Amino acid sequence: MNIGIIGAGLSGIVAARDLVRHGHTVELIEKSRSVGGRLATRRIGDGKADHGAVYFTVRGEALKQDVADWIERELVRVWYADPYPRYVAIDGMNTLAKHLAEGLTVHLSERAEVVMLENETVVVKTDVTTRHYDRLLITSPLPQTFDLLTDFAVDPALRELTYAPTFVGLFEFGSEITIGHEGILDTDLAPGVLKVINNHQKGISATELVSVYMDESWSEEWYERADEDTLREIERLLQSVTGSAVIRSRQLKRWRYAQATDVWAEPYYPLRDAPIFLAGDVFLEPDDASGRTRFESAYVSGLRVAEAMR
Numbered sequence: 120m121n122i123g124i125i126g127a128g129l130s131g132i133v134a135a136r137d138l139v140r141h142g143h144t145v146e147l148i149e150k151s152r153s154v155g156g157r158l159a160t161r162r163i164g165d166g167k168a169d170h171g172a173v174y175f176t177v178r179g180e181a182l183k184q185d186v187a188d189w190i191e192r193e194l195v196r197v198w199y200a201d202p203y204p205r206y207v208a209i210d211g212m213n214t215l216a217k218h219l220a221e222g223l224t225v226h227l228s229e230r231a232e233v234v235m236l237e238n239e240t241v242v243v244k245t246d247v248t249t250r251h252y253d254r255l256l257i258t259s260p261l262p263q264t265f266d267l268l269t270d271f272a273v274d275p276a277l278r279e280l281t282y283a284p285t286f287v288g289l290f291e292f293g294s295e296i297t298i299g300h301e302g303i304l305d306t307d308l309a310p311g312v313l314k315v316i317n318n319h320q321k322g323i324s325a326t327e328l329v330s331v332y333m334d335e336s337w338s339e340e341w342y343e344r345a346d347e348d349t350l351r352e353i354e355r356l357l358q359s360v361t362g363s364a365v366i367r368s369r370q371l372k373r374w375r376y377a378q379a380t381d382v383w384a385e386p387y388y389p390l391r392d393a394p395i396f397l398a399g400d401v402f403l404e405p406d407d408a409s410g411r412t413r414f415e416s417a418y419v420s421g422l423r424v425a426e427a428m429r
């Protein structure tokens with residue numbers, strides 16, 4: 120089968136690997152310049168900072184075997200355990216996505232704009248070209264997915280799922296900074312601050328680069344304000360951790376759809392009247408113990424939807 124996948128985040132990559140392994144012709148369409156989606160790492164000067172997923176955990180069997188393999192291949196390692204292991208990619212989370220996508224056909228910097236059906240074929244119009252598939256998988260966050268599916272019937276309850284934004288401030292310090300024992304603080308922080316991470320202590324940055332994750336309600340409240348005001352306020356809140364240490368440079372990352380505020384209790388969603396499937400981190404297995412969207416839910420959703428599409 121000739122299969123198209125919109126979105127080269129973790130779920131799209133995992134699904135593509137499985138489908139290719141089973142002999143299908145697969146191509147991914149990704150609007151960004153790089154694969155990985157919310158597994159995102161930014162280079163700043165000589166350093167690197169994760170500004171999407173911070174770490175991942177493993178609860179179910181599906182991911183366990185691959186993580187053991189990734190550890191052996193030195194792609195991931197345990198950062199710390201509290202009490203269960205927090206895994207990180209050795210060179211930043213985006214590097215793991217790049218490794219997993221090696222050998223796959225990915226059309227980067229290409230945005231899917233319209234999806235339609237012509238006879239039995241799924242047609243995807245992008246800002247670059249028109250592509251035709253026997254089957255299509257869409258893995259973008261749901262609001263972006265529904266922009267593409269205006270002509271198709273989808274369960275109204277799925278359309279009602281909403282997402283919260285997240286701001287991440289990235290700060291480069293000129294001297295050594297110590298954030299907790301392991302490079303992470305996630306308790307007793309200023310109101311609105313969810314996590315503070317030193318990417319140098321985390322082991323991915325040669326320089327002192329600190330990522331500050333703001334919580335959902337703070338990010339919602341600040342979403343419409345100017346970037347420079349938002350960044351200045353995050354810097355002010357960070358001072359309760361870093362005191363008067365000198366900041367060399369600062370950047371802001373804005374995630375419109377960081378995390379779904381509710382989840383779908385099936386690992387993927389097949390459209391009723393078209394060979395189109397939806398997957399991604401919001402689609403959880405019914406017995407998912409955590410009930411939260413995360414790295415592992417994206418991974419499992421990618422695996423399960425590939426099985427269904429085959």
Ligand SMILES: Cc1cc2nc3c(=O)[nH]c(=O)nc-3n(C[C@H](O)[C@H](O)[C@H](O)COP(=O)(O)OP(=O)(O)OC[C@H]3O[C@@H](n4cnc5c(N)ncnc54)[C@H](O)[C@@H]3O)c2cc1C
Pocket residue numbers: 125126127128129130131148149150151154155156157158170171172173174175176229230231232258259260263285287332374376377378398399400401412413414415417
């Ligand atoms: C700030 C932040 C912190 C997080 N922290 C953690 C954490 O500590 N631990 C954890 O487990 N998880 C964390 N997560 C969640 C985790 O990163 C995600 O659950 C997971 O990466 C989602 O993968 P995905 O494939 O479902 O979606 P995505 O990674 O969002 O992939 C979807 C892809 O679709 C592309 N796309 C969208 N629309 C189009 C279009 N029209 N055409 C072409 N391409 C398109 C996007 O560019 C993107 O690459 C965090 C997420 C964020 C944002």
